[in-house]
Amino acid sequence: MKERMGSGTIKGVGQKEGLNLPKRDETLVTVNPLSQKEERRKTLAEIIKGHEAAVFLFDSRTLKKKAVIALLEDLSPQEQEAFEQLRPLTLELEDDLLEKIIELKDENNQLQAMALIDGLTGLYNTRFFTSQLGKEMSRTRRTGLPCSLLMMDLDNFKTLNDTLGHMEGNHFLVALAEALRENLRTGDTLCRFGGDEFTVIMPATNLFEAALVADRLIKVVQVIAEPLGLGVTLSAGVGEYTTTSSLSPEELVQAADSALYEAKRSGKNRFVLFGKVEPFLDETSMVSVEEKEALFAIKDHLQQKGEGDDR
Amino acid sequence: MTAKVPVVTAISSGKGGVGKTFIAINLAACLAQMGKKVLMVDCDLGLANIDIMLGLNPAHTLKDIAFGNMTAKEVLLNTQGGFDLVPASSGVKEMAQLIFENIDRIKTAIQEISSAYDHIILDTGAGISETVLQFNLFADHNIVVLNRELTSLTDAYATIKVIFQMFGKNRFDLIVNSARNAEEATRIFNHIDSICHRFLGFPLNYLGYITYDETVPRSIMKQTILSLTFPQSPPAVDCAAIARKIAVGH
Numbered sequence: 180m181k182e183r184m185g186s187g188t189i190k191g192v193g194q195k196e197g198l199n200l201p202k203r204d205e206t207l208v209t210v211n212p213l214s215q216k217e218e219r220r221k222t223l224a225e226i227i228k229g230h231e232a233a234v235f236l237f238d239s240r241t242l243k244k245k246a247v248i249a250l251l252e253d254l255s256p257q258e259q260e261a262f263e264q265l266r267p268l269t270l271e272l273e274d275d276l277l278e279k280i281i282e283l284k285d286e287n288n289q290l291q292a293m294a295l296i297d298g299l300t301g302l303y304n305t306r307f308f309t310s311q312l313g314k315e316m317s318r319t320r321r322t323g324l325p326c327s328l329l330m331m332d333l334d335n336f337k338t339l340n341d342t343l344g345h346m347e348g349n350h351f352l353v354a355l356a357e358a359l360r361e362n363l364r365t366g367d368t369l370c371r372f373g374g375d376e377f378t379v380i381m382p383a384t385n386l387f388e389a390a391l392v393a394d395r396l397i398k399v400v401q402v403i404a405e406p407l408g409l410g411v412t413l414s415a416g417v418g419e420y421t422t423t424s425s426l427s428p429e430e431l432v433q434a435a436d437s438a439l440y441e442a443k444r445s446g447k448n449r450f451v452l453f454g455k456v457e458p459f460l461d462e463t464s465m466v467s468v469e470e471k472e473a474l475f476a477i478k479d480h481l482q483q484k485g486e487g488d489d490r
Numbered sequence: 491m492t493a494k495v496p497v498v499t500a501i502s503s504g505k506g507g508v509g510k511t512f513i514a515i516n517l518a519a520c521l522a523q524m525g526k527k528v529l530m531v532d533c534d535l536g537l538a539n540i541d542i543m544l545g546l547n548p549a550h551t552l553k554d555i556a557f558g559n560m561t562a563k564e565v566l567l568n569t570q571g572g573f574d575l576v577p578a579s580s581g582v583k584e585m586a587q588l589i590f591e592n593i594d595r596i597k598t599a600i601q602e603i604s605s606a607y608d609h610i611i612l613d614t615g616a617g618i619s620e621t622v623l624q625f626n627l628f629a630d631h632n633i634v635v636l637n638r639e640l641t642s643l644t645d646a647y648a649t650i651k652v653i654f655q656m657f658g659k660n661r662f663d664l665i666v667n668s669a670r671n672a673e674e675a676t677r678i679f680n681h682i683d684s685i686c687h688r689f690l691g692f693p694l695n696y697l698g699y700i701t702y703d704e705t706v707p708r709s710i711m712k713q714t715i716l717s718l719t720f721p722q723s724p725p726a727v728d729c730a731a732i733a734r735k736i737a738v739g740h
Contacts, residue, residue, distance in 0.1 A: 387620055391656075466648045470689050474644050477681045 504645025506616030675699030
């Protein structure tokens with residue numbers, strides 16, 4: 180399967196059931212803003228090591244075609260200029276992918292300057308997490324919509340480090356961060372909490388929806404860690420904050436963390452919910468006034484017909 | 491290529507009392523008569539009633555599977571309809587609010603015995619609870635039953651909309667129940683189909699209709715299966731036609 184994007188590109192790689200991820204030793208064709216005419220073949224490992232702006236696409240397990248963006252180093256002003264030149268050409272050919280890259284790049288630069296980004300994985304760090312969680316919780320109080328928190332920890336990550344070394348461990352964390360990010364929804368905030376611990380803040384998400392996300396991420400990790408054969412899996416704890424809840428941000432973290440502990444204790448590779456799932460129907464799922472009106476349009480017809488048909 | 495992969499079909503209606511369970515039982519019986527191996531799972535966890543409709547009084551139910559005490563094999567019963575049944579418990583409050591792990595356990599238990607069947611029919615409960623949604627997610631085919639009542643029409647649409655929005659599923663097979671004639675059934679289907687098209691952006695698939703007939707309440711009262719006792723009655727003929735479509739993959 181081939182994916183094209185602008186003048187540079189990448190081939191679809193490492194196709195596995197449900198999720199396609201490039202293997203570290205697989206050859207990728209990278210886009211280098213400076214050498215856009217030549218497609219350079221490198222392995223993922225080289226790209227990561229080589230600090231080069233790389234773009235690659237793959238189909239995730241969701242139905243949509245998604246883009247995975249690996250931004251491995253800030254571009255120099257000169258490179259940025261080259262990147263800008265590439266932009267109109269590429270936009271014409273594909274979707275707004277490059278736009279997104281540039282946006283992300285700007286955001287990335289800014290955030291790095293503010294020291295809110297984790298150096299290894301490029302995810303938000305604990306500092307950003309703390310401020311963001313507080314913001315989302317006040318948004319809940321303001322809008323009435325619940326928010327949820329996912330605390331995740333890799334199982335048997337120490338085995339990976341001990342067996343393959345810390346370099347490989349780090350590489351795995353980078354690939355993991357990408358895979359997790361790809362399987363989250365717009366608006367979800369993924370942070371590295373330190374070590375092999377990750378968190379996701381999910382605005383406007385109740386416990387049930389958060390459970391679906393946790394379930395998906397656990398399955399994603401099963402797929403990407405399976406080839407290693409080291410029993411690396413993901414455990415997660417899920418907590419929810421609602422307007423009726425009196426939890427502080429620290430207490431919400433503690434709640435999700437205790438659920439995570441329970442997931443580990445009861446056998447790993449699973450999630451545990453803190454609290455109970457309530458039956459729900461959110462606003463967008465409700466049948467709207469327009470839809471009801473359209474549905475009811477058949478009413479007169481059915482009644483007339485019914486009266487005429489009655490025996 | 492010896493292991494069978496059964497077709498898992500969830501039957502839902504949103505509104506209760508639309509005739510979903512009657513249809514599920516009769517379709518299962520028709521498929522069994524066609525020589526198919528059929529497993530029916532009563533997923534109506536709050537107020538189960540397939541067992542009652544079949545005159546059974548099971549000692550063990552889905553509850554025992556959900557809480558990890560028994561396997562599906564230990565719970566399942568042979569029925570007069572020639573299909574196997576995993577019955578549910580009536581009026582067990584805790585079942586109506588099954589949490590994730592319990593539902594997962596049920597799914598795993600069904601998968602464990604699935605290779606023995608051609609068709610697995612999930613009779614989901616009324617409403618749009620998480621349990622109903624989860625069984626619909628689990629299924630390969632999603633059948634929605636509705637009748638000529640406006641409340642049924644609206645609830646059927648709401649069910650389709652929620653499943654579409656939550657899981658991205660956009661293939662639904664519709665059965666119009668208790669229709670006075672083919673024309674009325676088609677009108678009801680066309681109506682909901684056009685609304686789905688307009689608001690959700692995809693069409694529905696028309697599986698067929700069941701004619702309204704006095705034999706239906708009588709057969710339910712007698713705890714018999716209409717398709718077996720009166721195969722020539724209009725509703726039984728309609729069920730058989732729908733079952734044939736299901737047997738060939740719609």
